[in-house]
Amino acid sequence: MAHPLQVRARVLDIAPAGAYSRFLLRAPGVAGRVRPGHFAAVAVGGEDSAMLLRRTFSIHRADPEQETVSLVVAERGRGTRELLRSRVGDTVDLVAPLGTAFPQPVGAMTALFVGGGHGSAPLFALAEQITGQGGAVGFILGASTADRLFGVDSARKLTPDVLVTTEDGSTGIKGRVTLPLAEAVRAIGAEAVYSCGPMDMLHAVTEVAAAEGARSFCAVEEAMGCGTGLCMTCVLPVVGEDGVSRFVRSCVEGPCFDGARVRWDDIGTVPADLYGAADAGAQR
The missing domain is CATH 2.40.30.10 (Translation factors)
Structure with missing residues (x-):
């Protein structure tokens, strides 16, 4: 923190x-x-x-x-x-x-960065850190239209491995960032995928990364009331290291999470097995 x-x-x-x-x-x-x-x-x-x-x-x-x-x-x-x-x-x-930042990389590694719109903003400093430690990076930057992309030139200064997608096809590949994702992970041999953008994008990126054997680290774009952990309006269901699911605060325990631990399908609900939920207490 x-x-x-x-x-x-x-x-x-x-x-x-x-x-x-x-x-x-x-x-x-x-x-x-x-x-x-x-x-x-x-x-x-x-x-x-x-x-x-x-x-x-x-x-x-x-x-x-x-x-x-x-x-x-x-x-x-x-x-x-x-x-x-x-x-x-x-x-x-x-x-x-x-908040809680992305895990600090140790030594040389290969990572793919995926940003949706201006969600790419926090990714570049980490990409520079990885290349500075002798690692390699790639980018997929997407948006609904060309003017809503952010950081394409900055990405190209770091690596030739940059793909651009737009949903309307106004520039780059027509479609969402997940369209070339699996191929991009394999092409650069990415050990980890770092992403920031809308929740549905992060969910899809995590699934593709897992299928390709790469770790997924996500910075969530959850609406925050106070930003300091007091109001509890930005909670997400996340599986802890002990295997127990709890609501955690995006503004304190996040916004950066291990994507594999976020229960994406249950966001906006109170899962029955969540710690503290009425049904969970009955099950115990």
Whole structure:
């Protein structure tokens, strides 16, 4: 789990990135604590706003020397629209880093990274870490349309093994990221698949990875109320190392999970065998 700070972060730059905006923030003390997969929570609307809940974003980059972090923001509703009205020089109330990051790779390995839309944002720092340790990486980046892709050029700077998919066929392979996934795992001999994107995509990626004998690590995009583990609105059914299924919080135990332990088909339900469920107690 991360050790977050709450800081007033200054907006250094806001740059368009396809359908998204990339925010560069100076956040003293934060960047050195960030690991790939951590996220940030940003207050929106100012001190007098009725929007009480922070908005959460995967951390795209962190530079301890410059004391900066960057976030990729997609306009989704009132809160993100308010944030997108920010200007260079403004300050935002930032809490970061939050959550549990991807497992840290040890030594050289071969990994495939799969991103859906701007869900690819937290994947690049980990890919750079793996190549820096003598490993090899590949990417599959997908979106509904070409303008909703993120990071294709960054991926191509790291490896020639980059596939692009769009559901409307506007660029790359027509279809979803899972279409070329099995072949891509085999082509590079991936030991692990790291993914971030919509839940149904993560479910499908995990199934394909398992069928190909690769580990699956997923950063879930679950709606979060508080981002700190208090409100329990982002729980998922996950099988623990002891074999017992429990609800765990995406914002604390996640957002990064071993995909094989997430009970994808049971998300949104209370499985009868879940620890603490009424039926589970009767079974004991």
